[in-house]
Amino acid sequence: MADITLTTTNTDGFDTESVIGDFAVGIDPMNETGPDPNSVLVADYAACFLPAVRMGARKSGYDDLGKMEIEAKADLTENDDLESISFTLKVEAAVEDPQELVELGEQFCHVHTALREELHADVTVQDEAFATATA
Structure with missing residues (x-):
């Protein structure tokens, strides 16, 4: 079993959301909805x-x-x-x-x-x- 598991999702465009345990982090290479x-x-x-x-x-x-x-x-x-x-x-x-x-x-x-x-x-x-x- 892995020591770290997370899910990163992209539904449209380039921004993503990574869910790590109970935390969600928005990341956007375009710097529009979150940091790159x-x-x-x-x-x-x-x-x-x-x-x-x-x-x-x-x-x-x-x-x-x-x-x-x-x-x-x-x-x-x-x-x-x-x-x-x-x-x-x-x-x-x-x-x-x-x-x-x-x-x-x-x-x-x-x-x-x-x-x-x-x-x-x-x-x-x-x-x-x-x-x-x-x-």
Whole structure:
């Protein structure tokens, strides 16, 4: 039996609806009724990478990293194929070794593992990204 099952349906045009368990996700390559597949892939990658960093950090003995956020950017070829992905990982806490967070995300993110190497995200970490300015 498969570990993941879902149903993707297209009744007309190009938009689709994928039903994954109790959730429905609309995807439209024309960006009219939902995000396009490339955007969904980049979002899925970021949505996997972020908690992978937090989980890996906890396993490595980090204290709470606080709020975290990924700003993702992707470039497309002339044929609208994904060519590159980059992440800016913003972390509320001060981090001694930002590269370690990148390595932890890469180690524990299943989407990262699934993508071909030349499409892995180029990740930049901004620590203390949500610190309030003092006057």
